[in-house]
Amino acid sequence: MNDAFPAGTRLDPYSAAFVEIVKEWVEHRFSHIVAELKHLVTYPSLAFEGYERAPLEASADAVVTLLQKLGLQELQQLTEHGSDGTASGPAIIGRRPSAANKPTVxxxxxxxxxxxxxxxxxxTDPWExxxxxxxxxxxxxxxDKAGILVHYAAIQALEELLGADHGLGLTVFxxxxxEIGSPFFSQFLSRHKELLEADTIIxxxxxxxxxxxxxxxxSLRGLLDGVIEVTVAEHPVHSGLFGGPMLDAITVLSRIIAQLHTPDGELAIPGLEQSRWAEVVYDEDDYRSQTGAVEGFRLAGKGTLADRMWNKAALNIIGIDTKRISEASNSIVHTASAKFSLRLGPGMDPQKTMSALTNHIEAMDNFGATVKTYPGEAGKPFVVDGGAPYSRMMKQALTDAWxxxxxxxxxxxxxxxxAELAAVYPEAEILLTGIEDPDxxxxxxxxxxxxxxxxxAIEAEVLLLARMAYDVVE
Ligand SMILES: [Zn+2]
Incomplete structure (x- = not known):
């Protein structure tokens, strides 16, 4: 119980007065929140192979220590293990079950x-x-350590402003x-599906x-990556003695790469039709300054910038394995490979796209070189209905906060x-909010x-949670 929400005479969380109360709360706590964030940043919490695991574990412990301050009833650390002895990055989960008839977030x-x-x-020092x-x-x-602090602060505000009997179910995950693509997430979901069950997911x-x-x-684009490997001979040969009739593998690979786009930079793989159109105008000058594009560098492809970035497929070559310049000798390089990263617009299917790419490469005249395409990771694109109930509430909360x-x-x-969350919890609305900005x-x-x-971001989340708790008591 408190001044803002005296029991029985709850202040309407949609009112301007309540928005002010939330802003004051955040203002009052902000230096404490930022201090907690600074502390989390000190941990080099890298889940990537080849990095020490201790800082990642210490980071998980620090998150537990932080969340303990919220008085969640069930707080635990969970690590999944693979059959090959590998372990997932440690996840932290804390819950507060909902009261009858109240939703869970x-x-x-x-x-x-x-x-x-x-x-x-x-x-500056990245870890300070x-x-x-x-x-x-x-x-x-x-x-995404700011994301942790948004949830932490929002729950704290909710409990202090509404009282601990607000009844909203809360699960922090x-x-x-x-950052390594959540390799153990599907295993985690199949073992603990009930732990993350919710009406909406922020x-x-x-x-x-x-x-x-x-x-x-x-909307989020899907991702497909893989490697294109070209072999022109069984071994390297002297470029003086044999050069002329034989193109090297780097040249053949480059010709393949060049044919993945049309001359104006539009993706040349057939069958990747756009199915969604952005409503905003992405400023070209902003794009140029954000990417640091060199003066005079022409932008590729057709359609609005926002569509080219969000709704159309996009392919980039992200690495090449071949002879290094420092080791170059006068020989014909016999094999070379390139890794591609292909982003898929909403509605595009990873498997179909992989086949379309393979067919497109096979249809090229590659001088009969042996060309193999190896698929890597594949993730489906994702789309939510911005007009669904919780999405509308979230947009209103964001509007009121900003x-x-x-x-x-x-x-x-x-x-x-x-996409995995959406598949496992088809009934839950997924709200993708953010703490990032273009810089x-x-x-x-x-x-x-x-x-x-x-x-x-904190204010908006408090408003959303308060309104979710309030709506159902009416
Ligand atoms: Zn992130």
Whole structure:
């Protein structure tokens, strides 16, 4: 019981007065929340192979310590094991069962992060969150340790503003291996399906349109990757003695790669029709400055920028294995391979696309070289209905928190576990909210979080939870 929500005379959580109360609460607690976030950032929580596991475990322990402050009734760490002895990144789950007739919300974030990459490219220590001009720099400040703090603060606010008898079911799930594609997630879901059962799922791991305009992400592209391998001879041969009649494998591979796009940069693989169109205009200057495109570099493909980034397929070559320049000798390179990353727009099927790509390569005239295509990871695209009840509530909460109309956006990236959640819990509405903005640079050096975005993301989540708790008591 408290001033904001005296029992029996509950203040309407849709009212302007309540929005003010939530903003004051966040304002009052904000330095404490940021301090907790800074602490989580100190752990180099990498789930990638080849990195020490101890910091990842320590990070999970730190998340447990944080969530313990919420008084959740069931709080545990869960690690899945594979038959080959491998282990999942440690996940943390905490629950508060719902009262009769009240819905349950699953709050998702992840505590593992991306490697720092080129350390010299960082202006600050990636493992020490540093505040500069309203932004917090460091690995995981945004992706996705800020997501953990949004859920933490929102639950705390809910309990303090509504009283502990609000009745809303809450499940916090903090994953420990999202950045490596959640390899154990389906195993986890098949063993613990009932633990994550919810009416709606809030995934705080996406982006906003800008620091001033909040967004709900309603589509994610799928992902398909694999390797194209070209072999022209059984062994390398002298390029002086035999060069001329024989093209080297690098040249043949390059010709294949060149034919994956039309001359204007449109993807040339047939059968990848766009089925969704973005409603917003993505500014070309913004795109250029965000990507650091060199002066005069022409943008590829057709259609609006937003559609090219969210709704159409996109292929990039992300690595090549062949002779290194430092080891180059005068010989004809006999084999070379390239790894491709193919993003799939909403409605596109990974398996069908893989066959279409293989057929497209086989139809090329590759001088009869042996060309093999090996499929790698595959993840389906994901679409939510922005007009569904909880999505509408979330957009209203975002609008009230930011004081600026929330919009629906797509995300060019893929979040593999989201499609799995949707498949396992088809009845649950999945809300992709975010703590990122276009300057966040997630996964890159100098990742940062805009602190006003963090503040509004918390406010919006408190509003949504309070309204969910209130609506059903009426
Ligand atoms: Zn993330």
């Amino acid at each position: 699953l709050l998702y974030a992840h505590h593992d992060v991306q490697p720092v990459g080129d350390r010299a490219a960082w202006n 969150a540093t505040e500069i001009n309203g932004r917090l720099y460091g690995r995981g400040t945004a992706d 903090i994953e420990g291996e999202e 995934v705080a791991d996406s982006a906003n349109w800008s620091t001033d305009v909040p967004a709900l992400t309603t 004081g600026s109309e929330a919009i629906e956006i797509g995300l060019g990236g893929s979040i593999p576990f989201v 966040t640079r997630a996964h890159a050096p100098n990742e940062s979080l805009d602190l006003s975005v963090l503040r509004h």
